[in-house]
Amino acid sequence: MAFEVLDEHEQGELVRKWVRDNWVSIAVGIAIGLSLIFGWQQWKLRQVRTQGEAAMQFRAFADAMEAGREDDATKIADALRSNHAGSPYVVFASLEQAEKAVAKGDLAAAQAALAVADANTKDSTLKALVALRMASVLLANGDASGALARIDGMSKTDFVALASELRGDALTRLGRSADARSAYEEALKALDPMSPGRDLIEMKLGDLPDAEKQNS
Incomplete structure (x- = not known):
């Protein structure tokens, strides 16, 4: 007999029978659902609490x-x-x-x-910032090749002007003046025309050996 042709009493009996036969599965399903909701809420609260504790420790630092x-x-x-x-x-x-x-x-x-x-x-912007700082330290320590490798491993879209200027510094140390010139020019392109940093980069460009003299 199709379900839709049963009268209300018969439908009710079928529903009650189905509930009696499947109450364990229903109870387990409800319990799992509630535990997942509770677990998710607890996880979010724990994350908030953890970040709050980290922020307080950093403030103390x-x-x-x-x-x-x-x-x-x-x-x-x-x-x-x-x-x-x-x-x-x-x-x-x-x-x-x-x-x-x-x-x-x-x-x-x-x-x-x-x-x-x-x-x-794992944040790409923070990683790029760390890479820039590391390249700067390596360069200060005389490791121009290591500094260049750090910069070349960065995303090309993060801190373009700073990365290009530092790349030019490393290339200058390595005696690659033509490549350094290109790097400094790229840094200038990425900088705002009114940026105070332009003067220093232009000075570095001016200090590079003339390309014609190098080739002569």
Whole structure:
């Protein structure tokens, strides 16, 4: 007998029978659905709470750095890396540590901090920023080839002017003046006409050996 020709009583009986025969599956399905909803909500709350804790630790790190309490800052940064690996706050703290190390002339410590920053992010823009900083440190340490490799491994759309200028610096160190000239010209194209950075790049261009003299 087709279901649609049953009267209301018969339909009700069929529904009740189906529920009796399948109540376990129904209960399990409801329980799984509720647990998934609850689990998702808990995961979101945990993510928010974790990010909040990371932000507070970074604030404490920044305060310690500003106050010159470098030992405290180092301990906080270590805890931040341990408790919140992969957080952008780990990257920010490592970048600040690298900057401080460069100011002190400790290029090895700067490279170590930048390596930590790179390992803790998958964000392409942050990775490009870390690569630029690492290239700058490598260049300052006399490793022009290493610096060039870092820059060439970057996305061509991130920090174009900075990357091109730094590429020109590395190529100049390597004696590749023609390539350096092209890199500096690319940097100028990417810069706003009123940018104060243009003067320095134009000066670097002017300091390059004349192409005709090189070929003569």
